[in-house]
Amino acid sequence: MKQLIRALTEIIGPSSHEELVADYIEKALKKNKKLEIKRDVMGNLIARRKGSGKKIMLAAHMDEIGFMVKHIDKNGYLRFAVVGGIFNHNIIENHVKFTNNVEGVIGIEPKSFNWKEIPSGEKMFIDIGAKSKAEAEKLVSIGSLAGMKATFVDMGKRISTKTLDDRIGCAMLIELALQEIKGNNDIYFVFTTQEEVGLRGAKTSAFGISPDFAVAIDVTDTGDVPESHIMEVSLGKGPAIKVMDSGMVVRKPVIDFMKETAEKNKIPYQLEILTAGSTDAMAIQTNRDGVLAGVVSIPTRYIHSQAEMCDMDDVENGIKLIKAMIETDLKKKGF
Amino acid sequence: MNTLLKKLTEIHGVSGNEDSVREIIIEEVKPFCDTLRIDKMGNLIAFKKGTGKDRKRIMLGAHMDEVGFMVKSIDDNGALKFMTAGSIDRRVLIGKRVLVGKDRIPGAIAYKAVHNQKGEYDVLPKVEQLSIDIGFSDKKEAEKAVSVGDYVIFDTEYEERGDILKGKAFDDRFGCYAIIEIMKSKHKHDIYGAFFVQEEVGLRGSSASTYSIKPDYAIVLEGTSAADMPHEKDEADFPQMQKGVVVTISDRTFFANKEFLAFVIKTAKENKIKMQFKQPMIGGTDAGMIHKTKTGVKTMVFAVPSRYIHSPVCYASMSDLESMIELAKKTINNIK
Numbered sequence: 001m002k003q004l005i006r007a008l009t010e011i012i013g014p015s016s017h018e019e020l021v022a023d024y025i026e027k028a029l030k031k032n033k034k035l036e037i038k039r040d041v042m043g044n045l046i047a048r049r050k051g052s053g054k055k056i057m058l059a060a061h062m063d064e065i066g067f068m069v070k071h072i073d074k075n076g077y078l079r080f081a082v083v084g085g086i087f088n089h090n091i092i093e094n095h096v097k098f099t100n101n102v103e104g105v106i107g108i109e110p111k112s113f114n115w116k117e118i119p120s121g122e123k124m125f126i127d128i129g130a131k132s133k134a135e136a137e138k139l140v141s142i143g144s145l146a147g148m149k150a151t152f153v154d155m156g157k158r159i160s161t162k163t164l165d166d167r168i169g170c171a172m173l174i175e176l177a178l179q180e181i182k183g184n185n186d187i188y189f190v191f192t193t194q195e196e197v198g199l200r201g202a203k204t205s206a207f208g209i210s211p212d213f214a215v216a217i218d219v220t221d222t223g224d225v226p227e228s229h230i231m232e233v234s235l236g237k238g239p240a241i242k243v244m245d246s247g248m249v250v251r252k253p254v255i256d257f258m259k260e261t262a263e264k265n266k267i268p269y270q271l272e273i274l275t276a277g278s279t280d281a282m283a284i285q286t287n288r289d290g291v292l293a294g295v296v297s298i299p300t301r302y303i304h305s306q307a308e309m310c311d312m313d314d315v316e317n318g319i320k321l322i323k324a325m326i327e328t329d330l331k332k333k334g335f
Numbered sequence: 336m337n338t339l340l341k342k343l344t345e346i347h348g349v350s351g352n353e354d355s356v357r358e359i360i361i362e363e364v365k366p367f368c369d370t371l372r373i374d375k376m377g378n379l380i381a382f383k384k385g386t387g388k389d390r391k392r393i394m395l396g397a398h399m400d401e402v403g404f405m406v407k408s409i410d411d412n413g414a415l416k417f418m419t420a421g422s423i424d425r426r427v428l429i430g431k432r433v434l435v436g437k438d439r440i441p442g443a444i445a446y447k448a449v450h451n452q453k454g455e456y457d458v459l460p461k462v463e464q465l466s467i468d469i470g471f472s473d474k475k476e477a478e479k480a481v482s483v484g485d486y487v488i489f490d491t492e493y494e495e496r497g498d499i500l501k502g503k504a505f506d507d508r509f510g511c512y513a514i515i516e517i518m519k520s521k522h523k524h525d526i527y528g529a530f531f532v533q534e535e536v537g538l539r540g541s542s543a544s545t546y547s548i549k550p551d552y553a554i555v556l557e558g559t560s561a562a563d564m565p566h567e568k569d570e571a572d573f574p575q576m577q578k579g580v581v582v583t584i585s586d587r588t589f590f591a592n593k594e595f596l597a598f599v600i601k602t603a604k605e606n607k608i609k610m611q612f613k614q615p616m617i618g619g620t621d622a623g624m625i626h627k628t629k630t631g632v633k634t635m636v637f638a639v640p641s642r643y644i645h646s647p648v649c650y651a652s653m654s655d656l657e658s659m660i661e662l663a664k665k666t667i668n669n670i671k
Contacts (some may be wrong), residue, residue, distance in 0.1 A: 016590035041592065041631030068585060068615045071571035079570055081616035083585075142612050143584035194590065204631035 001315065002159065004028075004174065008167035012147040014066025014083050015197045017099050018043055021062040021170070025191055028174050035177060035189075044205040045191040047177055053185040054330035057211035057291075058176070058322065059202055059280045060169025060218065061195030064162070065304055066147040067096060067106075067126065069140050076130030078104070078140065082121050084196030089118045090305045095149040096126060102139045103149060104128035150306035158235065160302075160309040166195070168298050168310060169217035172319050182327045195280055199247075202280035206287040213254075213292050213335045215322060216281035219310070220245075220272050220297035231273070233299045236311040238268030239318035242295035247278025248285055254294040257333060258325065265324045267317050272297050292335055296322055337653075339363065339515070340500065341493040343508040347434065349403030349486040350420045350536040353377060355437075356399040356511065360530055363515045368528065378544045379530040381514075387523030393667050394527045394550035394632075395517060396541060396621055397510025397557070398534030401503070402645050404487035406435065406467070409478060413471030414445070417487060418462065421535030425462050427646045432490035435469055436481050441490060442469035489647035498577065498653050505641040505649040506558035507534065513556045513660045522667055534621050538588070541621035545628040552595065552633050552670060554663055555622045558651070559613060559638035571614050574640040576651060579609025580658040583636035585616055588623025592633040599635055599662070602669050608662045609654075613638065637662055 013021035022045045029035055029047050036048040045062070065084030072078055097103050104126045112123035126146065130136035150162035170191055177189045188209050193201035195218075206214065220240050223231030233240050241258045242250050262269040272295075285293040296318050301309040348356035357379050361371060368381040379399070384390075402421030409415055415435065419425075429446045445468040446460055467487060471477040491503035514528040527548045531540035545553065563575035574581040582599060584591055603610040613636075626634035637659050641651040 016585065016593075041633055042627065070615045071569075073569040075569075081614075083616065143615055197590075198588075200627050203627050204629070208630040 001171065001175065002154065002312065005159065005168060005171045006152045006161070008171055009152065009161045009163045012097050012099050013062055013064055014099070014145040014147050015063040015194045017145045018062040018193045020099065022191060025062070025170060025174060029177055032178050040205060040208060042201045042204045043193040044201045046205060047189040049177070049181065049187040049189070051184040051186040053183065054212040054335055055186045055188065055209060056326055056330070057188045057190055057206060057209050057214040057284065058173055058326070059190045059192050059205070059214065059216045059284065060173045061166045061192045061201065061280055062170060063193055063196050064147050064165070065196050066145055069142055069144045072133050072136050072140070074133050076128070076132050076136035078126040078128065078136065080121065080126055083145065085304055086121070087304055088121060091148070092119070092124065094306060096146040097149040098140060098144055098146040100144070102128055104146070148306045157313060158309055158311050160307050162306045162308065164300055164308040164310050165219040165303055166217070168219060168315060172217055172315060172322070175319055176323060179323065181323065183329060185326055185330060187326055192280055199278070199280050199283035202283040203287065206284040206291065210288055211291055213330055214281065214284045215325065216279045216284065216293070216295045217318065217322065218279040218295060218297055219300035219303055219308070220274050221277070221303060222299045222301050225301060233270050233272050235299050235301065235309070236313055237270050237299070239314050239321055240270045240272035240297040240299055242272045242274070242281070242297055245274035245278045246276055247282035250294045251292060254292050258294055258296070258321070261324045261328065262321050265320065267321045267324070269321065270299070336495055340512055343512055344493045344502040344504050347437070347439065347486060347488045348399055348401050348504070349405070349488060350400040350533045352486045353399040353532045356508070357530065360399070360511055360515060364518050364528060367518045374543055374547065376540045376543045377532040378540045380544055380548065381518060381528035383518055383522065383526045383528070385522050385524040385526065391524045391551040391670055392527065392549065393524050393670065394529050394545065394548050394553040395514045395663065396529045396531060396553060396555045396625065397514050398507045398531040398540065398621060399511060400533055400535050401488065401506070402535050403489070404433070406481060406483055406485045406487065408483060409474050409481070410466070411474050413473050413477035414466035414468055415442070415477070415481065416463070416466055421645065423645050426459060428462070428465060431647050433467060433487050434490045435467065435487050436485035440469050440480055442467045491647050500651050500653055501648060503647055503649060505639065505651050506644045509558045509639045509651070509656055509659070510556035513656065513663060516660050517663055520664065524667060524670060526667065531621055538619070538621050538624045542624040542628050545625045545632060549629065550632055553622070553625045554666065555620050555625065555634065555636045556659060556663060557620050557636055557638035558641045558644055558649070559618065560644050561640035561642045562614065563642070574611045574613055576640050576642060577654060578611045578640070579655060580662050581611055581613045581638040581640050583613045583622070583638070586613065586618045586620065587616060588619035589626055589634065589636070591635055592626070595633045595635050598669070599666055602665050603662055606661070606665050608665065609658050610662065
C-alpha cells in the first residue's frame with residue numbers, strides 16, 4: 001500500500017492535466033478483468049464493477065494544486081498563476097516539477113521579500129535554470145503546468161509527502177477495486193478531475209452515473225498539533241466520517257449508515273466537522289434531483305503543502321469501512 | 336460604418352434586461368436559421384440545420400447582457416441612487432454620461448464639485464455616495480420620468496477610425512455579432528446560436544440553454560480585456576489589440592478541453608489566422624458553466640481583445656473581430 005501511495009504521489013497532475021495519474025491508475029485497474037473502464041469528456045476515469053443492486057459512486061480526485069506559466073521573461077524566468085488553493089508562505093524557494101518533467105525552483109523578487117508578511121504570487125517566479133527566454137521556451141510555454149516536488153518520508157506508521165490530497169483516496173479506491181467484493185451492488189470507482197478548482201469533474205461524472213449512494217474519499221484537517229484550532233480529529237484514531245463542512249451537511253441516514261457499519265465491523269472512526277473546505281461529495285449531493293452522499297476522510301496534517309502527513313492505520317481502516325459499506329445490501333437500507 | 340455593430344453596441348441591455356438586444360438579433364438571424372426559441376431564462380436559441388450527413392451539435396454562445404446600473408431609490412431632490420450590475424471599477428464612474436430606463440433619458444453620474452469638497456481629493460467615494468442626475472430638483476418630478484428598478488447604461492456612441500472601433504458593451508455584443516455573421520453561411524454540422532442572459536452577474540443564463548441543447552462542442556465568443564498598457568516590469572502584457580483572436584487556455588472558471596484546444600491551434604495555423612492566448616487563470620465566461628453541464632461538453636472560448644472593458648469606452652479592432660469569426664467558422668467546419 002505504501003508503495004502504491006508513494007508511486008501515486010510522485011506523479012505530477014495539476015487540475016486539468018490529470019492524464020499521467022489516470023494512465024497509472026488505469027494500468028493498475030486492468031489487473032481486475034471484470035471492471036469496465038472508461039474516461040469522460042472532463043477526463044474522469046470511471047471503473048465499473050457491474051451489479052444488479054443499487055448504484056454506488058465512490059469518488060477520489062486525481063488532481064493536485066499547482067502552477068500555470070503565464071509569462072516567460074527575457075532572462076528565462078517564468079511568471080505563473082496558481083491553480084487551486086496554494087498557500088504562498090510554503091512555496092517560496094521550493095522545488096516544482098512540470099508535467100513534462102522539467103524541474104525548477106520558485107524564487108521571489110528580493111526587493112519584495114519581507115519576512116513579516118506573506119507575499120503575493122505576483123512577486124514570485126519559477127527558475128528552471130534557463131539562461132534566456134529562447135532557452136526557456138524550449139522547455140515550457142504559456143499554459144504549461146507544474147506541481148510541487150517533494151520527497152516521500154516514511155516514518156513507519158506515518159508517511160509525509162505532497163499530494164496525499166487526494167492520491168491517498170485514489171490508492172484506497174484502487175485497492176478496493178482490485179479486491180473481491182461481496183454482494184451485487186453496482187459499483188462505480190470514479191477518479192475525478194479538477195476538484196481543487198471547484199469540484200468540476202465530480203459534477204459531470206455524477207450526472208452520468210446518477211448514483212443511489214455516493215462516498216467521496218478525501219483528506220481532512222486535524223486538531224492534534226500544538227495550539228490547533230478546535231477540531232475533534234486526530235491522526236491514527238480511525239477514518240473520519242464527515243458530518244459537515246463548509247460546502248455540505250451530510251444527511252443523517254448517511255452518517256448513521258457509516259457509523260453503524262463501522263461499529264458492526266469494529267472499525268475505529270471519528271466524526272468530522274470541517275470549517276473550511278469541501279470535497280467532491282458537495283457537487284455530487286446536489287446533482288440532478290439530489291444524491292445521498294457522504295465522505296470518508298483520512299485525517300491529514302499540513303494539507304496543501306509538500307509535507308502532508310497521514311497515518312497508515314487510518315488508511316487501512318478507511319478501506320475496511322468502505323468495503324463493508326459497499327458490500328451492504330442498500331436496497332434493504334432504502335437508499 | 337458597420338451599422339449592425341453600431342446598433343448592437345449602442346442598445347441598452349444590462350443583465351436581466353436583454354429584450355432590446357434580443358429583438359435586434361432576432362431580426363438579423365431570422366432569415367438564416369430554421370427555428371428560433373426563447374427559453375425560460377430569456378436566452379435566445381437560433382437553430383440552423385447542417386447540410387452534412389454525420390452531423391454534430393455545435394453550440395456557439397455569446398451573452399447579450401452588459402454591465403450597467405439599476406436605480407435603487409429617488410431622493411427628495413430628484414437625484415437617483417443606484418447600484419451596479421456586474422463588475423465595474425467605481426473609479427471610472429464620476430462625471431460619466433448615462434442613459435436611464437427604456438426611454439433612454441440622458442443623465443450624468445454626479446458627485447459634488449471640486450469647490451464643495453474639503454480635502455477629499457485622495458478619497459475615492461463609494462457607489463452609495465454617488466448619484467445620477469437627470470436634471471430634476473424634485474422627487475415627484477423625477478418620478479414622472481423614471482422609477483425604481485429602471486436600468487441605466489453608459490451613454491456611448493459607437494465610432495470607427497479605420498480598423499479601430501470605439502464604443503461600449505464590446506463585451507459581449509462582439510460575440511452576438513460574430514454568431515449572427517457565422518449563421519449567415521451554410522455549415523455541415525447543426526449550429527445552435529445561443530444568445531445568453533445574465534452573464535455579467537454570475538453566468539446564470541448559459542447552463543439552461545446548454546442543458547436543453549446538449550451540444551457535442553461549444554464555442555463561447557467573447558470580448559475580453561486587452562493588456563497592452565504600459566508595463567513597469569517584464570511581465571505578461573497579452574493579449575493585445577490588433578494581434579488577432581484570443582484563445583483561452585484557462586481562466587478562473589474553466590480549462591479548455593485539451594484535444595479541442597490543440598485542434599483549434601492547428602486550425603488557426605493552417606489557415607493563417609492571427610491568434611494569441613489569454614492570460615491564464617484570469618476572468619471567467621459562460622464556458623465555466625457550459626463545460627460542466629450534464630456529462631460535460633468540449634468547450635473553447637474565443638475572444639476579441641478590447642481595451643478598458645466594463646467602462647464607458649472600449650477600444651478594439653475590426654480585424655481581430657474578423658479573425659474571431661474566421662477561426663470559429665474554420666473550427667466548426669473542420670470538426671469531423
